[in-house]
Structure formats: structure tokens, C-alpha cells
Amino acid sequence: MSCHCTDLPETLYLQQAPHGWHHRLLQKTCGQHASLFQCADCEQYWAIDFPRREEPQVVTRISDPDQWQPAGDASRKQLLTHSRGGTTETPCIWAGCGAPTVHQTIYCIDHLYETGARI
Ligand SMILES: [Zn+2]
Ligand SMILES: [Zn+2]
Structure with a gap:
């Protein structure tokens, strides 16, 4: 098998x-x-x-x-980005951030992760 x-x-x-x-x-x-x-x-x-x-x-x-x-936070963030379909050109709305947002969200991966999103 x-x-x-x-x-x-x-x-x-x-x-x-x-x-x-x-x-x-x-x-x-x-x-x-x-x-x-x-x-x-x-x-x-x-x-x-x-x-x-x-x-x-x-x-x-x-x-x-x-x-x-x-698995540490780094691999969890990578998995989360991947499961959401990657990142976009749109900047994160978090004050002073501006990093690329994760697909179909308003946050970059770090801030999305901070909101507690995991999948
Ligand atoms: Zn095996
Ligand atoms: Zn951000």
C-alpha cells in the first residue's frame, strides 16, 4: 500500500x-x-x-x-497565504503597514495572522 x-x-x-x-x-x-x-x-x-x-x-x-x-509561525503564515490564494498588489490597510495584502482580505499576512485567521 x-x-x-x-x-x-x-x-x-x-x-x-x-x-x-x-x-x-x-x-x-x-x-x-x-x-x-x-x-x-x-x-x-x-x-x-x-x-x-x-x-x-x-x-x-x-x-x-x-x-x-x-511548525512555527513562519510556516503557519506561509500555509495561510497559500490557502487564501497568495498575495495581491493592494497595500494592507493597517496603519503604517502597506505590505501586500493576502488575496480577498484587507490585511497583509502578518496582520491577517494577528486577527487570528488560520486557514
Ligand atoms: Zn510514508
Ligand atoms: Zn499589514
Whole structure:
């Protein structure tokens, strides 16, 4: 049975993963904010965030299981921008900001993230 691991990006929302994919992962370690899993088929390591209220769980590909980190704000912002369809030429309306806005919003990624938007 093929596990899809090689088709997946470096980071993704758990809800975007192929149906049933994470059921093939075995939990290896439990950290403070996330758990480390290993694929039963291809032995790829993945970190998956603990569920947080109203936040989608983020999955991160881990190359070195001895030095793994859960998804930080930078990869969460990248995922959020991507899931909203990228950025536009329009400047952010936040006072003194002016950075490019995220598609169909009035804020840049930093300020959109500050409003609590996560997906
Ligand atoms: Zn796999
Ligand atoms: Zn801004």
C-alpha cells in the first residue's frame, strides 16, 4: 500500500492530507506542542501539532528525528497565504503597514495572522 508521503509538501494542514493518511503513522515521541510520528510504510518522520481551539493542525516533514521542531509561525503564515490564494498588489490597510495584502482580505499576512485567521 502506498502512503502518499513523497507526494506531500514540507508543511500542510492535517485536513488537507489524503484521507486516512495519518492513520498509517506511528507515534514516536510526544513534545510540548506537537508529537513526532513515523510512517509505517516509508519510515518518513512527521511532526503534527496538538489540536488547538479553532486552529487547523499543521503537519511538518521532519528529516532528522533527533532535532525536530513543530511548525512555527513562519510556516503557519506561509500555509495561510497559500490557502487564501497568495498575495495581491493592494497595500494592507493597517496603519503604517502597506505590505501586500493576502488575496480577498484587507490585511497583509502578518496582520491577517494577528486577527487570528488560520486557514
Ligand atoms: Zn510514508
Ligand atoms: Zn499589514
